Every structure is written in C-alpha cells, then in structure tokens.
Amino acid sequence: MFIAIIVAALQLSPPPFSGMPTGGTPxxxxxxxxxxxxxxxxxxxxxxxSLHVQARLTVLGVVGPGDEWDDLVTGHFLQVATLGPIxxxxxxxxxxxxxxxxxxxxxxxxxxxxxxxxxxxxxxxxFSYLFPQxxxxxxxxxxxxxxxNNTYNVIRALPRGGYPIDLWLDSAxxxxxxxxxxxxxxxxxxxxxSDYRTVDGVVLPFKVxxxxxxxxxxxxxxxxxxxxxDVAAKFVMPTxxxxxxxxxxxxxxxxxxxxxxxxxxYLDARVDGKGPYRFxxxxxxxxxxxxxxxxxxxxxxxGTFQAGGAGAGTVQSGFAWVPKLQIGGATLTHQSFAxxxxxxVMQAIExxxxxxxxxYETVARYLTTIDYAHKTMTLSLPQAGVRPPGTAVPFxxxxxxxxxxxxxxxxxxxxxxxxxxxxxxxxxSPFVASHDLAKKxxxxxxxxxxxxxxxxxxxxxxxxxxxxxxxxxVPNVITNLSTDxxxxxxxxxxxxxxxxxxxxxxxxxxxxxxxxxxxxxxxDFAQTEGDRSGLVIAAVKAGIRVLGVxxxxxxxxxxxxxxxxxxxxxxxxxxxxxxxxxxxxxxxPPGTTVKLTVTTGTAAARAVTLTLKDYx
Numbered sequence: 310m311f312i313a314i315i316v317a318a319l320q321l322s323p324p325p326f327s328g329m330p331t332g333g334t335p336x337x338x339x340x341x342x343x344x345x346x347x348x349x350x351x352x353x354x355x356x357x358x359s360l361h362v363q364a365r366l367t368v369l370g371v372v373g374p375g376d377e378w379d380d381l382v383t384g385h386f387l388q389v390a391t392l393g394p395i396x397x398x399x400x401x402x403x404x405x406x407x408x409x410x411x412x413x414x415x416x417x418x419x420x421x422x423x424x425x426x427x428x429x430x431x432x433x434x435x436f437s438y439l440f441p442q443x444x445x446x447x448x449x450x451x452x453x454x455x456x457x458n459n460t461y462n463v464i465r466a467l468p469r470g471g472y473p474i475d476l477w478l479d480s481a482x483x484x485x486x487x488x489x490x491x492x493x494x495x496x497x498x499x500x501x502x503s504d505y506r507t508v509d510g511v512v513l514p515f516k517v518x519x520x521x522x523x524x525x526x527x528x529x530x531x532x533x534x535x536x537x538x539d540v541a542a543k544f545v546m547p548t549x550x551x552x553x554x555x556x557x558x559x560x561x562x563x564x565x566x567x568x569x570x571x572x573x574x575y576l577d578a579r580v581d582g583k584g585p586y587r588f589x590x591x592x593x594x595x596x597x598x599x600x601x602x603x604x605x606x607x608x609x610x611x612g613t614f615q616a617g618g619a620g621a622g623t624v625q626s627g628f629a630w631v632p633k634l635q636i637g638g639a640t641l642t643h644q645s646f647a648x649x650x651x652x653x654v655m656q657a658i659e660x661x662x663x664x665x666x667x668x669y670e671t672v673a674r675y676l677t678t679i680d681y682a683h684k685t686m687t688l689s690l691p692q693a694g695v696r697p698p699g700t701a702v703p704f705x706x707x708x709x710x711x712x713x714x715x716x717x718x719x720x721x722x723x724x725x726x727x728x729x730x731x732x733x734x735x736x737x738s739p740f741v742a743s744h745d746l747a748k749k750x751x752x753x754x755x756x757x758x759x760x761x762x763x764x765x766x767x768x769x770x771x772x773x774x775x776x777x778x779x780x781x782x783v784p785n786v787i788t789n790l791s792t793d794x795x796x797x798x799x800x801x802x803x804x805x806x807x808x809x810x811x812x813x814x815x816x817x818x819x820x821x822x823x824x825x826x827x828x829x830x831x832x833d834f835a836q837t838e839g840d841r842s843g844l845v846i847a848a849v850k851a852g853i854r855v856l857g858v859x860x861x862x863x864x865x866x867x868x869x870x871x872x873x874x875x876x877x878x879x880x881x882x883x884x885x886x887x888x889x890x891x892x893x894x895x896x897x898p899p900g901t902t903v904k905l906t907v908t909t910g911t912a913a914a915r916a917v918t919l920t921l922k923d924y925x
Contacts, residue, residue: 353510384431563638572809591729660888699829722804733810757857
C-alpha cells in the first residue's frame with residue numbers, strides 16, 4: 310500500500326531487471342504461501358474484491374493525507390497523496406499507467422519500465438502471489454533470513470512483465486514482514502509491514518515503512534480500511550487542461566534568445582517578478598531553484614530527499630511552490646519546484662552561474678521549438694491544422710523523459726532525449742556490455758566524459774557510423790560507451806542517452822501533448838566535432854582545474870594529469886579567459902597548437918603545448 314508513490318513522485322523509477330534465482334524451490338514456496346494466505350484471513354481474504362485505504366502519509370518529511378483504491382481481482386489501483394508541492398495521483402487500469410502531478414497536469418507513463426513498475430505494483434496489490442489465478446507469475450523459496458530477533462522464509466515472486474519481489478514471511482506468524490523489489494542489480498526498494506489488525510476477518514498491516522536505495526523514505530499509517538466498495542470508476546486517467554499558463558494577450562507564441570554553452574541551453578527567467586535569473590533548460594527535468602535564489606525570494610522548501618543523476622552520488626533537496634515564472638512572454642503560475650543545489654559543482658563544470666532549471670513543467674504546456682543555429686527558443690500554443698516543420702519522431706514517456714526507438718550501427722534500442730546532456734550520444738553500460746561494444750569499437754580513449762548532480766560519469770569514447778532517430782539518419786556521431794556501474798548511465802532500461810551534441814544539429818520542436826518530436830536539419834548539421842584536447846576541466850577559485858584526462862589524446866600525450874592547475878592559455882591568464890572561452894580554444898581546428906602554463910600543487914609552473922586533433 311502506497312509503495313509506488315515515492316517512486317513516481319520523485320522520478321526515481323529504476324531500470325528494469327528480470328530473472329529468478331537458480332536453485333529455488335517452487336514446491337516449498339507453494340507450501341509457505343498457502344500458510345501465508347491462511348494467516349491473512351484465508352477464505353475471508355478471498356471474499357474481498359476491493360479495498361479503500363485512508364492513511365496519514367509522511368513522504369520525505371512532508372505530512373498529509375493519502376487515499377488508495379485497489380481492485381484485488383484485476384490489480385488496478387489509484388493512489389492519491391495530498392502533500393502540498395509534492396502532491397500526486399497515480400493509477401493503473403491494466404493497460405495504462407499514469408501520473409497527475411501537484412499542479413493537476415496528467416500524462417501516461419507508457420515506457421517499458423513504467424509499465425513493469427505498474428505491473429509489479431498490481432501484482433502485490435492484488436495479492437496475486439497468494440491467488441495465482443489473478444495475475445500471472447512464478448514463485449520460488451530462496452531460503453531463510455534473519456532481521457532483528459525474527460526469522461523469515463523468503464519467497465521470490467516474479468510477475469509476468471514485472472520485477473522480482475522478495476516476500477519475507479515471518480516464520481512464526483507467516484504474515485508478510487518485508488517486501489523487497491529489485492529493479493536492477495544496484496537499485497531496489499524495501500517496504501516493512503507492521504501493526505497488523507483484523508478487519509472483517511482479514512488481517513492487514515496498518516503501518517508500512519518504505520525506503521529506496523537512495524535513502525528516501527515514506528511512512529504510511531493507515532487510519533481506516535473499507536472492504537468491497539465499488540471502485541470500478543477510479544482508475545481512468547483524469548483529463549487535464551491546466552489553466553496555470555498563458556502568453557501575452559493576443560499572441561500565440563513568444564520567441565526569446567538562448568545561450569548554447571557546452572551544448573547546454575540557458576535562458577533568462579523571472580521568478581515572482583524578480584530577476585532575470587539564468588536557468589538551464591532540461592526537457593526531462595523538473596523546475597529547480599538554487600537554495601540561495603529561493604532564500605532571496607522568500608521561497609521556503611518543505612521535505613527532503615536525495616536526488617540522483619549522472620554519476621553515482623546524490624544531493625539533498627526539498628520542494629516549494631513558485632508563485633510565478635516568466636520566460637519571454639510566457640507565464641506559468643503556482644508551479645512545484647525542487648530546491649536543489651545545482652552549484653557549486655555544476656557551476657564549476659559549466660563555467661557559468663546557474664540559478665535554476667526549467668523543463669517538463671514548461672515543455673508539457675507549450676509547443677517548444679529550439680533553434681540551436683540561431684540561438685532562440687519559441688514557446689507556442691498549439692494551433693489546429695498547423696504542423697511543426699521537420700520529420701516527426703514519436704516518443705513515449707519514461708515518467709517525464711521522452712524515449713524514442715532508434716538504432717546505433719544497426720543495433721535496435723530505446724533512447725532517451727536529454728537536452729540536459731552535453732554529450733552527443735551515450736550508450737548505457739548494460740547495453741555496451743550486452744553487445745560487447747567495447748571490443749567491437751576497440752577505442753583506446755577513455756576517462757571522465759560527463760558530470761551531473763551525482764558526480765562524474767566515465768566512458769570509452771568512439772565514433773559510430775550511423776544513428777537513426779526514428780526515421781532520421783545522423784551519420785558520424787561521437788559516442789560515449791559508458792563504463793558506469795551506478796547512476797543514470799548504468800540504466801539497463803534504455804540503450805542510450807541522446808544529448809545536445811546531436812540535437813544542436815537540428816531545429817527541434819517538442820509536442821508533449823501528442824508525444825512527437827520534430828527534427829529539421831540546420832546549417833550546422835555536418836559539424837560533429839567538439840573538444841580536440843582530451844581535457845576535462847572545471848573552474849575553481851584557484852583557476853582552471855584539470856579533473857580528468859582522456860587516454861590516448863593530445864592532453865595525455867602532453868603529460869597533463871588530474872589536479873593540474875592551468876594558469877594561462879596562449880599567454881593569457883586562464884581565470885580571465887574563463888572556462889567557456891578555453892573550451893572553445895580546445896575545440897579549434899586539427900593541427901592548432903594551444904600553449905598552456907600548468908602547475909601541480911607547490912611544484913614550479915611548466916609549459917605544455919597541445920596540438921589539437923580528432924582523437925576518435
């Protein structure tokens with residue numbers, strides 16, 4: 310009960326993972342599950358067709374009421390959490406999984422792993438491990454485990470199309486004490502059940518403690534349970550036509566300048582009439598304010614959670630309502646934002662100050678066109694009969710992230726669109742491993758290739774011959790073969806991540822309402838190169854710091870090392886040049902020489918000459 314709320318609310322749904330343990334014992338599992346059924350009420354439980362649960366929720370430190378309606382025969386469910394800026398409705402009707410956020414905006418979660426998450430929830434909601442005639446799955450006994458003073462018989466259940474679930478049955482009572490859902494080898498969620506009470510002969514837990522593998526917690530304290538109420542009409546996705554956004558009177562669109570720095574998109578925004586502030590634009594991300602900006606505006610966050618991204622780490626965040634957000638001539642009101650420290654690490658990597666981020670809340674409301682070549686963005690109201698220019702690429706939603714079908718040198722896969730990634734194409738480490746791509750491409754170039762809020766991400770770097778995005782062909786793409794074992798780039802649910810390095814070769818229009826991306830080649834379509842040095846650098850107080858050096862690149866051949874401090878570039882003080890300009894110099898034509906003055910620790914400065922080249 311309420312197990313999946315935390316997953317959908319925070320967009321932390323992990324990558325799918327399937328498989329049963331070898332050597333398990335189905336016969337013993339059936340015996341234990343039979344006893345678990347009797348402990349839960351036996352025939353009385355079998356007579357229950359539906360549940361309506363009313364509860365007090367504590368989600369990430371935010372307290373509020375929750376309601377859940379479950380159809381125990383079909384597994385269909387609706388969960389409602391009323392928690393201010395992290396309020397949520399989510400449901401599943403056997404075909405569609407959907408989410409409605411705190412602002413009332415609803416969308417279908419139709420990616421493969423969203424459906425797998427919903428199926429897993431439906432399987433447990435319907436007690437299908439006790440009633441196999443409901444939803445299909447298999448169960449095996451995997452052994453005994455101790456937790457505190459109790460011993461548990463552990464049954465691993467695998468719903469068809471879902472994720473493995475370890476059911477910990479108390480050896481003394483045979484009531485369910487713990488449930489562990491395994492989404493990937495490194496991602497899981499644990500629910501502990503307690504305070505069992507009898508309702509009309511059915512024994513149910515009145516307290517559920519949930520924790521994901523990043524440490525985010527939810528406590529459900531059940532106040533009342535109704536059995537066998539009519540719930541059939543509860544599971545349809547609500548229609549949502551939010552009235553919380555507008556353009557200037559008499560206009561259908563607004564066009565404004567953007568900056569494209571390090572393949573990221575930056576725009577000016579005003580918050581509550583103050584600003585302008587520099588925001589990064591990320592199609593799949595939600596609105597974010599840096600804590601210092603929120604404090605200056607008197608916007609105070611509630612709750613706390615650990616957010617992740619590229620890299621293995623997490624950062625702490627809270628949530629708040631933002632009264633008004635203005636971007637060009639567009640206005641959004643009463644939006645839910647995360648209060649999240651995007652700097653100083655991200656600002657050091659980017660070389661520019663970042664005040665916040667906008668993404669899904671904006672692009673889901675407006676038809677959004679990014680003209681990378683002319684450095685403008687247009688937010689429009691859809692007009693009947695007007696089709697955006699370019700080739701249409703349909704996509705599905707993985708929570709709020711668009712995913713499309715494509716190929717990499719003939720290999721089929723699902724790829725996510727990520728304007729928040731500076732890379733061209735990153736293939737996820739499970740996809741790389743399953744197709745033995747490191748061996749296939751034989752690249753000697755490797756090291757840190759990205760930075761996110763979770764820290765560094767590492768890859769081998771190569772060049773593929775052909776990428777298809779839907780039906781759009783993109784040749785000659787520099788590609789990172791991720792070597793990460795944790796974080797976003799270790800996601801096994803998708804083949805890869807399509808970033809700004811490819812997107813900037815197009816004018817891109819996102820139609821989130823109809824789940825279509827339009828790609829129109831621009832004048833920069835043939836420009837595929839970026840860095841030609843192999844340096845990964847950041848701006849720090851002391852100057853420009855080397856964070857990493859890709860192997861077999863000009864920087865490695867010149868003897869540069871992590872922790873080196875770049876004092877000057879071509880005779881100009883590095884701090885005065887700034888990170889953005891230095892990256893431009895390091896992306897110059899092949900054969901260009903770049904002269905650096907470098908020091909390490911207290912060692913004397915040394916001169917280093919880089920001769921730029923295409924290293925893949």
